[in-house]
Amino acid sequence: MSGDGLTIAVPRGALFKETLDLLDQIGIDTTEVRANDRKLLFGDVGIVTMRPSDVPTYVEAGAADIGITGKDVLMEQSEREVYELLDLGYGGCTMVLASVAGADPMEEARRRLGIVRIATKYPRIAARHFAATGRQAEMVEVKGSVELAPLTGLVDGIVDLTATGTTLRENGLVVREEIVGVTARLIANPVAHKLKAAAIDELLERVRAA
């Protein structure tokens, strides 16, 4: 438990370092977390570490009281019953639609086949974007290296998260549309939000002040 009895789900990966920096700033000691790459549970300070996409699962079930994860994860898992309390501002990325440079293969697929094939790790965000813009698309869910899919002819385009666009460029892909900007968010379990209201509000105040 952290000083105020809250269990915090911390995302490993791209948001890890900035999240630990934030926790340090609000007085939660993360020395042990930083020193242990493999350990997952840090009971003394109330921190559990996991993949960002697992954070809503733990928080919804109450296995963690609060958690930090990307808005992309929350949008993809929009049916999760968690409170979204605060935009933490860091971890800024853009969800984009991209395809190989030059003449856009998605245009030709749309015109001649009536449908575009899209590879993504975010099938629901991507499907929602195409539905909202009145276009037909077929989603191909992949687990990693989305950039490979259009290069091999698996798909016409991809929907993926990009921070700087470097990986896209290095693979000869260009951004065709920006779908949504995302940042890190602080979320809370609905029961903990009521039963531990004082501790959560106090932590919110410290985060806002940091």
Added chain:
Amino acid sequence: MSDPTGTAPAAAPTPTIHPIPSGTRDVLPDEMHELRAITATALRVFAERGFGEVSTPALEYEETLARGDVGGAPPAYRLFDEHGNVLVLRSDMTVPIARLVATRFTDAELPLRLCYAAHAYRAVRAKRGLPRELLQVGIELIGAPAPAGTAEALTVLCDVLDAIGFHDYRIGLGDVGLYQTLLDACVTPSHPPTARERVLHELVTRDFVGLEREVGALGLGREQTELLVRVPQLRGGPEVLSALDGPAGEAADGLRGVYELLEARVAERLILDLGLVRELGYYTGAVFQVYDPALGTPIGRGGRYDELLGRFGRALPAVGFALNAQPLHEALMRERA
């Protein structure tokens, strides 16, 4: 059974697997014994408080449920009878009891106190291991307006949770009309017609970041913006109510009225929650949720449904709650662990 010596157990006979529908389950004697103890205790307490048990058909005509507006609890199963009528397995007991009261109790003395232990059937969100078949125990108190009827329902709720053996439960109490009243005071005809809905959507989906964005988009003054963003995040003891003034203070009059009627032992269980919103289409005033620290989701819910009976032709104010037996059982087991 685990083997204390750690050796492999003797090979068990291979079971013959006959699947059951997704979201349903069998209950074996050990669990059933404990579940039965919970439902029997609940029914005993209800009876002591003057509630008579009723049973209604598991199947209702689809139009009955549609009349009741069960938006937040969609039915899981629909079927046809031999005449081509569309039937659904009830998604809760409140709508069937509203139908029953309108049909069978035309000249009964009010208030009516009815209770049940019965299964309900709900559509679920995918891949969450959620049950489609729920065993519920609950009451409906019909013809008892706010605030006294609400206070009685909350008192019976505490009685039953105490009798089952819970120590650490709390009850979140909110009012679905409260935020609507605040919106009425702030949203004007000059705002886009969807503005209200967009703000409410963020609140219903529990997104306070989105709430701040949508309220910001209304272009209100600092005070009103602050009101619409801050008030739904307030929850706690009676100090939450005393901190409100102006339009928010008036909007909270309903909650204050209920709170003042409660015995101390009930009042101390309450968490006043100004962000609690309508989960079922028919709720009108006070709404409540039951929490136990041992579980991450509410173990029961209830509220006022003053307009539901009217839809069945007999306008009566009413309030009720339902507790889900399986989560109750799990929370009890963990509380005692």
